[in-house]
Amino acid sequence: MVWLLDSAAALLLLCLAMLVVGESASAEEASVRDPAVAGQFYPAEAAELKKQVAAFLVAGAGKAKVEGKPIALIVPHAGYAYSGRCAGVAYATVKGQAYKRVIVLAVNHRGMPFRGGSILSVDAYRTPLGNVPVDKAACATLRESELFGEHASAQRMEHSLEVHLPFLQEALGAFQLVPIVLGDLADDDYAAMAALLRKVMDQDTLVVASTDFTHYGRNFGFAPFEDKVRENIEKLDKGAIDLILRRDGPGFSKYLARTGATICGRCPIRVLLQLLPDKATGQLVSYYTSGDEANDYRHSVSYGAIVFTAPGQWGEPPAAKPVAGPLDVQISEAGQKKLLEIARRALEAVAAGKDLPETRLDDAELQGRNGVFVTLNKDGQLRGCIGNFRPETPLYETVAVQTQQSALRDPRFQPVQPAELKDIEIEISVLMPEKPIKDPLDWEFGKHGIIVRRGWQQATFLPQVAEHFKTKEEMLSACCRKAGMLSAMWRDPETTVLIYSAQVFGEKPAAKAR
Template sequence: MISPHAGYQYSGQVAAYGYNALKDSGFTRVIILSPSHFRSGKRFRGVSILNAKNIKTPLGLIPIDLDACKQLLDTSKDSSSNVSRKPAILFGSYEGAYQGEHSMETQLPFLQMALNTFKLVPIMVGILIEDDFERVANALQPLIDDKTIVVVSSDFTHYGEGYGYIPFRKDIEKNIKALDYGAFDKILNKDFEGLKTYRKETGINACGIMPIELLLKLLPDNASGEILNYDTSGHQSRDFSFSVSYASILFTKSSEVKSGLHIPLPQEKTSISQQSLLTSEEKVLLLSLARNTLETYTKTGTSQKLDHVTDKLPLRLKEKYGVFVTLKKSGELRGCIGHILPRTSLFQGVIENTINSSSNDRRFPPVDAKEVSDITIEISVLSPLEKIHDPVEFMVGKDGIIIRKGPASAVFLPQVAVEQGWGRAETLCHLCQKAGLSRDAWKEDGMEFYIFTADVFHEGDRT
């Protein structure tokens, strides 16, 4: 994971998106790759291992994995005394490397909240050149197992006079985002050489660029990356004379979707359905579950008992996803309720939202048992939210969208605009009205936009 390290009031919300995905993931060891901002004035080549037994935060002590640290330090011992040109010692405990340095410590409270108990391998990355990346990555690789998460601490573009970086003076917000996403493209494609070239061509001054490049050497071929959230301090303060960019980026292996990381792994702006998130058999199971719930609840006022079948459900249906259940009668909406964020297992979410759609949608009277045979059920399984800063990024027919301004908010699933025949502007106008705002409120300052994709399936669907 790549996580920002600015003051929490600026980057904390972005970082939280990544750490929220780590909850209940079962990781027991954390390797942190932090950049050295050289505040102590001591530049060093290689990486520094903190010489301590524990690190203390206001949330308690974090034990350091002393065996892992010793293993890394031992890799620098050259047993061959006959080598005429010994390689540089890349692992050490360099005095002053951590003095005044915040890039690691800002990650620690998040980790304590997300993982509770774990051991830490604290690594401060100095200057790496030539084959240093390969050598450090090769030394780290044996430590990375299914119980270990690697966290890279980095902010991205630092724009402004104070940072000595002003590559443009017009359309600053737009150009900063383009600059950052150019780097993200190389990172998500695990393109080590491409990122190095991009850095030379643009001068992008992401402070953790070397830890990020090291991460790209560590990632396996089957790792898939996703931008969970992105923001800038300029956007928050409405002042782009100085701006720092923040991103929460998560890489997982395909097998990890079933091992506790409760997020799907779509590429950026690729719909879940294109990746066959759910098999046809799993979709049939969820629709059958919704149908039985609807029939039972409208007759008895209670949901069906599932104790005898829960253990037999596929693992994917026990994972957490945002999900909506939509009821239609003669093609017309009869109820639709769901939750955007993944707060419960998928099968339980289908049960809850089937009941809520049939009885708690205030737009309609409760569904009567006599109506059930005339109702068809549609289920939408949602991807994680992605914050966008320009509604032009909202793709009608592909993305669902949420708007929020102050306490007012509203959501449309991806299929709504298509079913109504709306374009982007018309969809946003209707969404504002749904939120109780003026039709053109989406054009105003202070409006927040979030998009997501959905795997949508319904009864009678044979695809």
């Protein structure tokens, strides 16, 4: 009997040991991000994938002539059948070079929206060619900032990071990966994120910004021209590429806002441009469109590869450039009239399918980087209202851009049509600098606008919206719901409440902003 008990105990211990081993294996398995688009964007079978990537690199080597060791690349992320040739030219410029670390800045196409960067807590990323080890120390350092978090849904089915890995494996061999999928970024996030990335970079770091260029066609909701489509697509892309080569991040963002160019990797590009040292130079080494492949431009995506080099590699961070802040001043009646005229011209242009008119003003009071909301009202009812709290452009330019946004991109409404213009009244709210408050009720009802912010979720109500509510509590609760939070979240210590004042003026008084 004793033997039977001992045997049973031994059997139990063996089962427990097997369970522990199984759990350990599962935990180890869970620490690897498996490929999501193998067999779709690129071959799932290792030998076929290796052969295809090698062919792209060989073909690319004959096209890219770059002086010096690249420090950064801009590379497309479509299926290899479309953008593989372009990617091959970019990665041929780094083939055989030694890099300890590769930072890939990718795009959130399919995950839940969030602010900042997604970095998974995994040990490696798997491809059919094997595992790519993650630089866990660098990732841990970045995740100490609130700008970086797990945001797992952003990477679960995302292709814009994964498709680069087989090219990097074939071109570089051994390296560690810092895999980042970017969500939404505010204007002042680019410099903050670049400063954080600089902490984990050295001379042996390569940065890859993942992006396709213009997505043209009705399937993409972007068909601003129907004549000379191929010529106009390239003209649109080359305007953006020219600003990238000049390392003009704010100009690049302004260009996208003015033209509506559908460049999906705008955030990776902006972060990269913020990172580049002052003496970095870029070279466009490949450009074509998917429409070129089939000679059909009804739906077309553009692909461009850009290589950056710099004497001394990464060297010192770029010198900080002085930027004007918001002005805490009241706009004169003359200034108000000019801003309303700019908004009206912008509205008429974008409703007709044209670019924003070019405007230059020297008025000192219109140069501040103040937040702006432009409200469109039709027959006393809201027709569009979008704003920007932290613009990088002077006030008069911001008014034009936000008029365009309110007319075309308010998700609550269809784009404004030319026939509506005569019935639309424009109201402009120029925001004074915002400030956080400890007591969420410590503000003046009807005088202050409010912002509720919790992680990536945030919303605002302009001061004049108070007329729709009876109490501060009611207005705060509604603002929370607008941000996608529970009504009472403004009471939570983790939620930040900020207030600001605004100077409001319009073509006609008493327009109802929301």
